[in-house]
Amino acid sequence: MTADLPPAIICQVVKVHDGDGPIHCANGAKIRVAGVQAPDFASAEPCRKRRRGYVCDDRKALASKRVAERLTLGKRLVCQPVDRSYQRVVARCALPNGNSLSCSLLARGAATKWQTYWTRYRMGGCA
Structure with missing residues (x-):
C-alpha cells in the first residue's frame, strides 16, 4: 500500500x-473491488465477430452486476484501500455483516x- 492512499473509507x-x-459511494468515492474480476459490459464472453464488428453477450455482466447490487446497494461498507486504478480506489471491502465483499462475490x-x-493485496482465504 502506498503512502498516498487514504485511511478506511465508509461507503x-x-x-x-x-x-x-466501480461502486459509487454517497461521498463521491469510486471503489474497485480488490482481488476479483467480473465480466464487463460490451466485452463479456462470448463475443462473436460479425460483419459490423463484434457482438457480445452481456448476460453474464448483467447477472454479476445484479449480484453486486443485491449485496451492496443502499448499504454501508467499510473499505480499506490497497491501491489505485485509474480514478478509483482499489479496496478490500467489508459488508455490513462483516463478510468480505470479494469473497461474497466469489461464493x-x-x-x-x-x-x-x-496475492498482491494479501486477500487471504474466504470462509
Missing part, C-alpha cells in the same frame, strides 16, 4: 457499475479470483 453505496466496480459466482491481485 454508503448509491450505484454499482458492474460486478467488480455467488459473480466474479472470479484474479490471482495476481489476490
